[in-house]
Amino acid sequence: MFLVGLTGGIATGKSTVSKILSEECGCLILDADLIAREVVLPGTKAWKIIRKQFGDEVIHDNGELNREKLGQIIFADASKRRLLNSITHPEIYKSMMWKILKAFVRGRQFVILDLPLLFETGKLVPYASYIVVVSCSEEQQIERLMKRNTLSEKEADQRISSQMSLAEKRRQATYIIDNNADIEYTRQQVKNLHQKLKESYFHWKIRILISLGFFSVFGLFNYILKLF
């Protein structure tokens, strides 16, 4: 399958970009943040372990996870973050692999994986044919994060520092989207990206067909040799 990794830093604009790719370009997006919510629904395996390890203070009265509280805990303490990652990540990746398989069975060969921690976990990097990094300046990132999550500057800083630097992510990207300006400027870049993805997908398909052709001819040749 032609897998595209869509990543970036916290609040740099991945969801904004994936919304345009999905609604305006018709791409199939698998959103890791959404999956991360599904795997911790009340009663699930991850929910039970989180409750046991972090206590009832991270569970609301209705049984749902208190995401705000859990966020405060894990972004202030790297060992707690590793603990949460060790509980949730295997479930997230399992679910993502099933969704990729389901998309393949339904005939989709071109899927975009919206994965904030693509580089940090590293698991799917070898399978991504194309990696898109959504980027903005650190000032914009802090400002947008503080506003969206009503955080202090220190809290926003902690969350940004919990991830690989944006500069390093940009270095490993196939394509960078500059999300510093208005949404219209970002939209133009996303449309350009979509065009490039279609071209790369086409070239990828040709390479696959040539490889398949080569191995078929090679197999046939071997078979004929064995006959003599």
Ligand SMILES: CC(C)(COP(=O)(O)OP(=O)(O)OC[C@H]1O[C@@H](n2cnc3c(N)ncnc32)[C@H](O)[C@@H]1O)[C@@H](O)C(=O)NCCC(=O)NCCS
């Ligand atoms: C800590 C939680 C409860 C906070 O929930 P909240 O609704 O406030 O944030 P949300 O889930 O929408 O995440 C927002 C962003 O935070 C960043 N982020 C989330 N988890 C992590 C993490 N473990 N390490 C670094 N950054 C993270 C990502 O950039 C993500 O896009 C939640 O993020 C969580 O369960 N995280 C662990 C699972 C995970 O790693 N998710 C990221 C997708 S793989």
Ligand SMILES: Nc1ncnc2c1ncn2[C@@H]1O[C@H](COP(=O)(O)OP(=O)(O)OP(=O)(O)O)[C@@H](O)[C@H]1O
């Ligand atoms: N070009 C832009 N101009 C102004 N605001 C923007 C722009 N792009 C995104 N935002 C705003 O910045 C915030 C973060 O954007 P978004 O949610 O798309 O980022 P994200 O990378 O998906 O975040 P996270 O990884 O933390 O979930 C949102 O409130 C969004 O509305």
